Amino acid sequence: MNNHQNSFSPPIRILATRRRRRTVSARLRSGVLEVMVPASMSVAERERWVELMRERIERQMRRKLPTDQRLAERAKRLNDRYFAGRLSWTSIGYTDTVSLWGSCTFTIGAIRVASRMKAFPDWVVDYVLMHELTHLVHSNHGPAFHEMLDRYPMAERAKGYLIAAQQLSQMQGGA
Numbered sequence: 001m002n003n004h005q006n007s008f009s010p011p012i013r014i015l016a017t018r019r020r021r022r023t024v025s026a027r028l029r030s031g032v033l034e035v036m037v038p039a040s041m042s043v044a045e046r047e048r049w050v051e052l053m054r055e056r057i058e059r060q061m062r063r064k065l066p067t068d069q070r071l072a073e074r075a076k077r078l079n080d081r082y083f084a085g086r087l088s089w090t091s092i093g094y095t096d097t098v099s100l101w102g103s104c105t106f107t108i109g110a111i112r113v114a115s116r117m118k119a120f121p122d123w124v125v126d127y128v129l130m131h132e133l134t135h136l137v138h139s140n141h142g143p144a145f146h147e148m149l150d151r152y153p154m155a156e157r158a159k160g161y162l163i164a165a166q167q168l169s170q171m172q173g174g175a
Helices: 043-064 068-082 115-119 122-135 143-149 155-171
Strands: 012-017 025-029 032-038 091-095 102-105 110-114
Touching (some): 110 115, 115 122, 122 143, 122 155
Antiparallel strands (some): 102 110
8 A cells, every 4th residue: 555665654444434535634633644435435446535635645745844945935924914025045944953942154154043943833924934034124223223133023922932942952961
């Protein structure tokens, strides 16, 4: 059923039910791909649907993965919304850093965001991106920098989230 190398291949459970007449659905539950099919469906047709649903779930999961590309897309949206698309950068991506949430080498336009932020809510990642994008305009943390950064509506909430995350990390023996 699953002969794809380097692809999503969880254990599969086919649930055939008489209540289901025409539709097929799938979900990932505790790492198992459950495919619900009508009981009247042939084995060959079930296997075909299992593969289709496996591919669909794999695509959905891939779209949700935090990647450098998704980070770049988020930065572009923030740039368009808060900077009228005026900013440009040479690179943007995740990096393994312990002490910082993000960094911007404004002289060359390189933006980095801590890999540990991949698990954070989007609005917190957006705040860190806004902070680093703002450095492309203001290299320091002066009043003009903060005035520009504070245009992000979730700024105060995100700062609080980052403070709490840092304190939790320190309590657990992290950075």
